[in-house]
Amino acid sequence: MERLQKYGWEDSWKNLFSPYEQEQRIPARITREGKNLFHAASAAGDLLVEISGSLSYLVQLGVSEYPVVGDWCVIAPHGTNRGSIEAVLPRKSVLHRPVTREDGRTRKQGKAVAANIDLALILIDIAFDRSLRRAERFLTLLNSDAIPAVLILTKAGIAEHTEELAAAAKERFKQVPVLLTDSLTAQGIGDVQTYCPVGNTVIVLGASGAGKSSLINVLAAADLAKTSEVRGSDGEGRHTTTARQLFALQSGALLLDTPGIRAVGTWGTQETPSTTFSDITTYARRCRFSDCTHTSEPGCEVRKALKEGFIDRDSYENYLILKEETLGKEELIHRKREKEKDIARIKYHMRRTH
Ligand SMILES: Nc1nc2c(ncn2[C@@H]2O[C@H](COP(=O)(O)OP(=O)(O)OP(=O)(O)O)[C@@H](O)[C@H]2O)c(=O)[nH]1
Ligand SMILES: [Mg+2]
Known part of the structure; x- marks a missing residue:
């Protein structure tokens, strides 16, 4: 498969890129965000790219936004594997950061955190967290961004009364598929795969320690993402994943690993949840x-x-x-x-x- 296609490049992106198809401009997809530098996947290989002066100016004018993981960008390459981001192609979907009460400020909309997402997997570690409230909050957020979701109850192999909890979740979230999985024994992983078809970008969300990186590794059948043990005392994760990162799997699916979210707030402007x-x-x-x-x-x-x-x-x-x-x-x-x-x-x- 051509390298760009491995990252989800298709005709619709080609059309959006066509106005830029002049010399020295190439398309690339942001796979990881750093402080000032971004990692991007291009046809030629991985690039380290930064925001160009002209894009910064467009952002200041309010006619463009800064890129986030998952964005397709127009890059002016320079040097070996370096380049600058000249433009961000229009997004198919955007996942926003929740506006939490704790941050004390009110925004009309949370900051964009990932773009061009087809589906979200919400992971709940049922060995430690048997409340479905966290899931409800994630679902509410995704709903406001019109991103479909699948609820995944992880660590089924070491949790108790798993079937009852799955039944309760299905009853409570009737419109959302609910899967029981275990990444160590591969229970339910085939079911997850059916939600990750070729070319789709799937973001993995959940608290630290819920098993997001482990799930990506078992889906990839490779150790792509770093994982580490949760605290024995309370099942709290150790915030092992520190940045959002997009992985292109051999299967053709794209999985976006995220750091565990501490607090899940809600939108600032919605009337009801x-x-x-x-x-x-x-x-x-x-x-x-x-x-x-x-x-x-x-x-x-x-x-x-x-x-x-x-x-x-x-x-x-x-x-x-x-x-x-x-x-x-x-x-x-x-x-x-x-x-x-x-x-x-x-x-x-x-x-x-x-
Ligand atoms: N038994 C069992 N253990 C799991 C499962 N998934 C993850 N674990 C373990 O839980 C711990 C945390 O898993 P991670 O995949 O690092 O969790 P994470 O959600 O990526 O955590 P952060 O990166 O901190 O946000 C590791 O010790 C995993 O081996 C599972 O399905 N079953
Ligand atoms: Mg992780």
Whole structure:
């Protein structure tokens, strides 16, 4: 297979690149981000590339964005295996960083972290983390970026009551495939492979120690990504993977390894935690009050459905937490606007009185 095709190059990219098809410009895909330098895969081999002055200028003007892993870029090569990124080709999809409450700032949208992703595998280490809340948060985030997901319950070989947990996950996330796997015994790995067809870019997400790099290695049948043991005491990972990296597997699939995410926040602008909670939102639409908080109001269909067992209690509680966080961010934006208005009023008053 031609080298670019191994990284997912196809006719649609060729068309997007055609305006740049002049001398000395080549296409390449970003495989790893460093501080200022990026690794990129080109037809000629791996390149170390940096952002050109003209791209920086376009970013400042707000007409382009800085590249991220997975982006197809226009490169001006120079020297041996070096080059500069002149442009980023339009993206098929973008995965954004969650806006967490802890960072204290509100952004309209989180920063882009990966581009041109076809599917996300969300890994939950069920030997240590039997709560499905983390999965719910990941799914909510991916949903806002319209990236399809598969939930993978890892370490099935050393976890207990795995079938029950898988059944509970299927029940809770009806629209998402749920797989039980073990990378050490290869249980369920064939099922994962069916979700990683030739030319597709699949990002692997999950907490540190969930087994992201191990899964990539077993899919690749090679030690591509470094792994290390979790802490025995609490199953916490050691943040072994430190940068996002795209691997082209022999099978033709592209797997993107990521560092473990500590906190999974939500979007800053969404009204409710969206369709991951589709059951809850369906009931919520029928509440007597349109701004029902589903906690104490009369005529609340959500609490009625909860009482009658149509909604899972844990999912309901998680929904309230995510809703509150989202509203918390909106409140911050609102307060900032009010403050700006106050400042404008004071300035106006000062101008009038001096
Ligand atoms: N028994 C068992 N152990 C696993 C499985 N997957 C991963 N492990 C072990 O869990 C530990 C952590 O795995 P990693 O693949 O490094 O985890 P990671 O998600 O890449 O972690 P970070 O890079 O820190 O984000 C290693 O000791 C693996 O051998 C599995 O399916 N079964
Ligand atoms: Mg890792």
